[in-house]
Amino acid sequence: MFEALREALIEEMKLDPTVCVMGEDVGHYGGSYKVTKGLAEMFGDLRVLDTPIAENSFTGMGIGAAMKGLRPVVEGMNMGFLLLAYNQISNNCGMLHYTSGGQFKIPVVIRGPGGVGRQLGAEHSQRLESYFQSIPGLQMVACSTPYNAKGLMKAAIRSENPVVLFEHVLLYNMKEKIPDEEYICCLEEAEMVRPGEHVTILTYSRMRYHVMQAAKTLVNKGYDPEVIDIRSLKPFDLHTIGNSIKKTHRVLIVEECMRTGGIGASLRSAIIDNFWDYLDAPIMCLSSQDVPTPYAATLEDATVVQPAQIVAAVEQICQ
Amino acid sequence: MAATSFTAAKFLAPVAARSGGERAPPLPAGASSSSFARAMRRGGAHHPRLRTALAVSSDVLAGNKAQAAAANPAVTREEALELYEDMVLGRVFEDMCAQMYYRGKMFGFVHLYNGQEAVSTGFIKYLNQADCVVSTYRDHVHALSKGVPARSVMAELFGKATGCCRGQGGSMHMFSAPHNLLGGFAFIGEGIPVATGAAFAAKYRHEVLKQSGPDGLDVTVAFFGDGTCNNGQFFECLNMAQLWKLPIIFVVENNLWAIGMSHLRATSDPEIFKKGPAFGMPGVHVDGMDVLKVREVAKEAIDRARRGEGPTLVECETYRFRGHSLADPDELRKPGKDYFPVSFYFFASLVKFLVLTRLSGEMENGIKASLAKFVAMLKMASNIVLMKTDEKSHYAARDPITALKKYIIEENLATESELKSIEKKIEDVVEEAVEFADASPHPPRSQLLENVFADPKGFGIGPDGKYRCEDPKFTQGTAQV
Numbered sequence: 035m036f037e038a039l040r041e042a043l044i045e046e047m048k049l050d051p052t053v054c055v056m057g058e059d060v061g062h063y064g065g066s067y068k069v070t071k072g073l074a075e076m077f078g079d080l081r082v083l084d085t086p087i088a089e090n091s092f093t094g095m096g097i098g099a100a101m102k103g104l105r106p107v108v109e110g111m112n113m114g115f116l117l118l119a120y121n122q123i124s125n126n127c128g129m130l131h132y133t134s135g136g137q138f139k140i141p142v143v144i145r146g147p148g149g150v151g152r153q154l155g156a157e158h159s160q161r162l163e164s165y166f167q168s169i170p171g172l173q174m175v176a177c178s179t180p181y182n183a184k185g186l187m188k189a190a191i192r193s194e195n196p197v198v199l200f201e202h203v204l205l206y207n208m209k210e211k212i213p214d215e216e217y218i219c220c221l222e223e224a225e226m227v228r229p230g231e232h233v234t235i236l237t238y239s240r241m242r243y244h245v246m247q248a249a250k251t252l253v254n255k256g257y258d259p260e261v262i263d264i265r266s267l268k269p270f271d272l273h274t275i276g277n278s279i280k281k282t283h284r285v286l287i288v289e290e291c292m293r294t295g296g297i298g299a300s301l302r303s304a305i306i307d308n309f310w311d312y313l314d315a316p317i318m319c320l321s322s323q324d325v326p327t328p329y330a331a332t333l334e335d336a337t338v339v340q341p342a343q344i345v346a347a348v349e350q351i352c353q
Numbered sequence: 354m355a356a357t358s359f360t361a362a363k364f365l366a367p368v369a370a371r372s373g374g375e376r377a378p379p380l381p382a383g384a385s386s387s388s389f390a391r392a393m394r395r396g397g398a399h400h401p402r403l404r405t406a407l408a409v410s411s412d413v414l415a416g417n418k419a420q421a422a423a424a425n426p427a428v429t430r431e432e433a434l435e436l437y438e439d440m441v442l443g444r445v446f447e448d449m450c451a452q453m454y455y456r457g458k459m460f461g462f463v464h465l466y467n468g469q470e471a472v473s474t475g476f477i478k479y480l481n482q483a484d485c486v487v488s489t490y491r492d493h494v495h496a497l498s499k500g501v502p503a504r505s506v507m508a509e510l511f512g513k514a515t516g517c518c519r520g521q522g523g524s525m526h527m528f529s530a531p532h533n534l535l536g537g538f539a540f541i542g543e544g545i546p547v548a549t550g551a552a553f554a555a556k557y558r559h560e561v562l563k564q565s566g567p568d569g570l571d572v573t574v575a576f577f578g579d580g581t582c583n584n585g586q587f588f589e590c591l592n593m594a595q596l597w598k599l600p601i602i603f604v605v606e607n608n609l610w611a612i613g614m615s616h617l618r619a620t621s622d623p624e625i626f627k628k629g630p631a632f633g634m635p636g637v638h639v640d641g642m643d644v645l646k647v648r649e650v651a652k653e654a655i656d657r658a659r660r661g662e663g664p665t666l667v668e669c670e671t672y673r674f675r676g677h678s679l680a681d682p683d684e685l686r687k688p689g690k691d692y693f694p695v696s697f698y699f700f701a702s703l704v705k706f707l708v709l710t711r712l713s714g715e716m717e718n719g720i721k722a723s724l725a726k727f728v729a730m731l732k733m734a735s736n737i738v739l740m741k742t743d744e745k746s747h748y749a750a751r752d753p754i755t756a757l758k759k760y761i762i763e764e765n766l767a768t769e770s771e772l773k774s775i776e777k778k779i780e781d782v783v784e785e786a787v788e789f790a791d792a793s794p795h796p797p798r799s800q801l802l803e804n805v806f807a808d809p810k811g812f813g814i815g816p817d818g819k820y821r822c823e824d825p826k827f828t829q830g831t832a833q834v
Contacts, residue, residue, distance in 0.1 A: 051562055080560055086596070091546040091589035098550020101535055102485070104557060125543055130536065132804045134528035135519035138535070139807035170832065173811045194807035222813050222820070269813025269821075276816040308816050 036206040038180035039069045042187035043107065045216065047077055050105065053191055056083040056096055057109030057146075066111050067147055067206050093119035093144070097126045101138040105191060113148030113200065114160040127196045128171035143190040145199035147206070149240055149290055150338050154203070156326035159334075161291035163200055163267050167300060174267040175221055176200040176239040180210040182265060185219025193221060200267070202240045224271035230260035233348055234278040236301060237288040238264050241339060245288050248344035257348055267297050270304055276312075279305065283314040284351045288339055293321040315351050320344065406630040413640040413670055414624075426649045430766045436644050437761060437772065439478055440470040440754050441779045443494035446503060447675075449783050450493065450510060454679045458791070459510045462539075463524045466494040468642075468674035471753035472606050473498045475647025476574050479655055483566065485533040485555075485573040487548035490525035491606075491673075492537045495576060500532045507786040513793035520796045521804065541577065541611075542584035545603070548575035549590045552601035552664075559661075569659035570600040577604075580611025582625045591632040591666065598663035602654045603629075605668040606641065609744075612677040613685045629666030641669030642751040645760070672748035686745055802828040 047053045054077075055070055061084035064071035074082040085092040089110065096106035110116040116123065123144065131139055150159040163174055173195050177183035183201070190197035219225075227242065228249060237245045242263050249259050260278050264270065279285060285305060287298040298319040305317055320339045327337050428436070447465040454463055466473065469491075477486060477498035488495040496506050501517055509516025510524055517529050518537075527537040535551055538544040555571040558564045581587055582605055594601050605625050609616045617623055629636025639650045647669060654665040676683030704724075761767050806812065809822035812832075821827050 054557065054561075078561065080557060080597075086589070086592055088585075088589035088593065091549065091586050091593060094543070094546020094586065095550035095553055095590075095593065098487075098535065098547035098552075099554040099557070100550070101547065102551045102554035104554050121540065121543065122546060125538075125540060126547060130528075131807050133518060133522040133526040134530070134536070134804075135517065135521050136804035136807075137518070137528050137530040141807070171805050171811075173806075193811075195811045222810060266813070269811065271814050272816045273814045273818040 035177070035180045035183045035201075035208045035210075036065075036067050036069045038184040038210075038212060039177075039187050039201070040071060040073075042184040042191075043070065043073065044076070046188055046191045047073070047081065050191075052103060053105045053107065054081045054083065054099075055107045055109065056085055056092055058085055058087060058111045058115075060084060060109050065109070067201075067203075069206075070109070089115050089118040090120075090122055094122040094126060096142050096144075097122060097130070097140055100140045100142045100196075101130065105141045105143075107143045107145060107191060110144065110146030112158050112160075112203075113146045113162045114157055116144065116146060116162060117160070117165070119144075120165070123166065123172070123198075124169045128169040132171060139194050140196045141191075141194050142196045143187070143193075143199055144196070145187070145190075145201060147201045147203040149200075149202040149204065150322070150327050150334065151203040153329055153331055153334060154327075155329050159327035161296075161322070163198075164291040164296040166198055167268050167297060171196065172268065173197045173221060174200065175265055176202075176267055177265070178202070178205065178239050178242045178263055180208055181212045182219050182225060182263075184212060185217055186221065186265070188216075189218045189221045192218070197221065200239060204240055219265070222266050222269060222271060224274040225263040225265050226274065227261040227263050228259065230258040230282070232258045232282060233260065233284040233286055233351055234275070234282045235259050235261045235286045235288060235344070235348070236264050236275060237261065238267065238297070239290060241288045241290050244339060244341050245344055248341040248348070251341065251345050252348055255345075255349075257352060259348060264301070270301060272304065272308055275301075275305065276309055279309045279312050283312055285313065285315075285317045286344070286347050286351055287317065287319040287321075288344055288347075289319070289321050290338055291321060292324050293319075294324050296321050318347050318351055320347055406633050407635040407637075408627050408630050409635065410624075410626065410638040411640050411646065411670070414638050426645050428645055428648070428766075433757070433761050433766045434771075434775065436474050436478060436648070437754070437757050438775050438779065439474040439498055440644065440757065441776055442497055442503065442782065443470040443473060444754055445776075445779050445783050446493060446497060446506070446786075449507075449787060451675070451679060453507075453510070453787065459524070460512070461523060462490065462678050462680065463510070464491040464678045465675045466491055466673070468748060468752070469606055469608060469671045470494060471644035471647050471757075472576070472604065472641045472669045472671055475644045476576075476602070476604060476651040476655075479648060479651050480572065480574065481568070483533060483571045484655075485535050485548070485551040485571065487535045487544040487551065487573065487575045488527070488537060489541060489544060489577055489581070490537070490539050491578075492525070492527045496527040496529065496532075496534055496537075499529070499534045501527065501529045501534060503782050503786040504789040505529075507783075508790040508793050511790040511793070512795065513790055514796040514800065515789070515793040519800065519804070521800075535573075541581045542586040545575050545577060545581070545586050545590045548573045548601055549594055549599060552594065552599035552658075553597070555600050556597065556661075570661055572655050572658045573599075573601045574655075575601060575603050576606055578611060579605060579607040579609065579616040579625065580614065580619065581605075582628070583620055588628075588632075591628070591634065591664070594664040595632045595634045598661060600658035600661065601664045602651075602658060603664060603666045605666070606671055607668055608671050608673045610673070610677065610686065612681065615685075624668075626666060626668035634664050634666055636666045636668070638668045638670065641671030642748065642753050642756065644753050644757055672744075672751075674745070674749065674752075797829075799826075799829040802830065802832055805832065 060070040061074035061082045096108040099106050175186050177186045190199050289298045298321050302317050323337045447467050453459045473494045486499050505517040512520045525539040552573040626636035626638040640646050812821040815821045
């Protein structure tokens with residue numbers, strides 16, 4: 035996946051000279067996860083800017099540069115570090131287009147790896163999608179395959195809106211054959227992963243793989259789950275989601291962010307608001323525990339949703 | 354100019370790189386023998402990037418009041434009148450804001466700039482249209498100096514749809530794309546990274562996009578206060594700006610107070626200009642109540658930035674005559690005990706009034722003149738007493754507008770009546786701005802969601818499969834995604 039993201043960056047930077055990258059160790063080091071490897075040699079030190087360790091300020095710098103016509107891609111070495119940039123992301127990134135009465139647009143892409151990895155400890159295992167979701171003026175997408183990573187990165191760079199692109203630490207080495215021709219994924223659309231009839235499973239990012247693993251078990255047990263990768267965390271693609279609910283009448287949400295105030299919580303409300311009449315069972319939501327991610331492997335596994343829990347949940351819904 | 358007064362020439366001295374051959378300056382007695390200290394003594398051979406940057410202080414700081422008040426840098430008649438008009442516009446506008454606020458036309462937090470006009474005028478009047486200004490919540494006058502029409506600013510303050518931000522920003526969020534005013538920020542320090550970004554974009558345009566202006570790089574000026582200089586974003590941006598030699602000037606409007614927190618109680622080393630050389634950029638202190646001195650420093654800093662020599666930190670000693678905001682009771686800056694001089698002055702004015710109303714003809718002129726002199730003397734005496742006890746009066750005596758007026762008249766650059774006609778013109782402009790704002794419509798409900806996203810597809814796809822923004826009435830609806 036890191037190569038797909040890299041390809042997207044290279045293609046967009048070749049197409050549009052105002053696209054630039056800024057972040058810690060993105061230049062000479064090639065990026066902590068190799069997403070920007072070789073870019074500094076290709077495009078120069080100013081276009082692929084190695085910043086000092088000052089997230090709030092260099093994110094703000096990206097925003098100021100965007101107001102003056104550039105299209106920066108700001109990398110948080112780990113999504114958790116962007117907590118330090120929260121001031122700029124909320125107050126300036128999300129708000130300036132509005133408070134300026136539409137005079138300045140902020141076409142930044144803020145991206146980085148988040149999610150629970152392999153025993154990285156609590157602070158390196160954060161899921162910021164729930165923290166950012168209330169910020170007005172921001173779009174959020176989460177990629178999960180090399181295909182949609184490249185497509186979403188290109189779409190995010192081309193978008194006039196500020197977009198936060200959530201990548202996952204454990205998915206960078208995913209491999210997939212992707213088209214040679216240029217393609218873009220729609221920022222606002224969800225992705226149908228596996229059509230089915232019995233239950234709608236809504237998920238995103240790494241949990242997609244846990245869901246698909248659970249789906250194999252479920253199919254053997256005779257269930258037919260429909261799996262949708264929502265991809266767009268804000269706004270939700272209520273059309274794809276709605277059509278699925280109208281077909282299956284049962285919903286299970288599987289997510290990696292915390293239970294409290296998470297994406298699942300908002301998704302649940304949106305579904306109840308719009309599709310209440312189509313539901314035959316209460317919406318179930320499986321999220322990570324409200325716990326700082328422990329270091330110990332057994333505890334870390336217990337923090338996130340595992341395929342066995344997904345299977346059990348589907349069995350419960352479909353009773 | 355006297356040798357000891359602050360001169361531009363001092364400031365022009367180039368930033369000297371310390372190469373391997375040069376010797377480092379001697380360390381103070383008791384210096385440590387750490388490897389870093391030893392390397393410093395060896396002459397910086399291990400630290401090729403060490404530079405000596407200047408810290409230049411003004412005569413005001415040195416306590417040299419005579420020099421501070423003495424010879425001002427030369428200025429032409431046109432320039433002087435432009436500066437005067439701009440400062441008067443700032444003052445009259447802010448006074449009108451206070452009136453309008455107490456009449457219930459303006460709401461929320463309104464922060465007025467009275468007293469600090471020299472800083473805004475001194476810097477911004479030297480900029481081009483393409484140069485950027487980034488400010489704080491005390492931004493009305495920065496907007497006016499940059500060229501945003503008074504009526505747009507007033508309408509914005511009234512919350513009307515004709516305001517520069519369509520009524521969506523308010524007092525603390527003034528923006529203008531055509532004038533390159535990049536805000537207007539409510540949280541302190543927030544604008545400094547944005548200014549750094551604008552400067553970065555200027556450098557990027559020049560080096561990557563190969564779009565160069567005839568004068569050099571487009572410059573960005575970031576204004577902020579003394580309180581901000583203890584904030585992380587300030588230091589982080591000083592570092593980045595110097596690292597990449599960005600065309601930016603960091604202007605500290607040190608008015609000694611952050612709401613009720615005295616600068617001296619909040620800052621370990623209150624001399625802010627000295628923090629510039631710590632990052633390798635020149636740090637300059639200037640008398641922020643003297644527009645001509647500010648302008649001299651501004652010229653040097655802006656020209657430097659345009660040439661690509663990098664940022665400058667300028668600390669302007671200034672003062673706000675009003676409270677932090679219109680809601681601030683301003684109790685910590687109480688004037689000193691002044692009962693005696695004030696009552697004496699009042700008594701003398703009363704005598705003058707009573708006598709003059711009972712005189713007639715030629716006698717009146719003679720007695721009028723001597724009474725006027727007597728009263729002026731008493732006023733001066735009371736000022737001197739007050740100066741010793743009271744910060745507010747000390748700075749009121751250094752009102753930048755009065756100072757420039759005095760200078761213009763003494764140097765015969767214009768007559769008193771010409772200046773009065775400028776003042777009258779400005780009063781008309783501000784009155785017209787109020788009328789315009791009053792007459793303007795409030796924003797309609799349909800404006801609510803228009804500017805949330807530059808691309809309204811960001812509101813997403815609704816259950817019916819269409820993008821929400823395809824519904825023409827969606828902007829007045831509910832912002833849900």
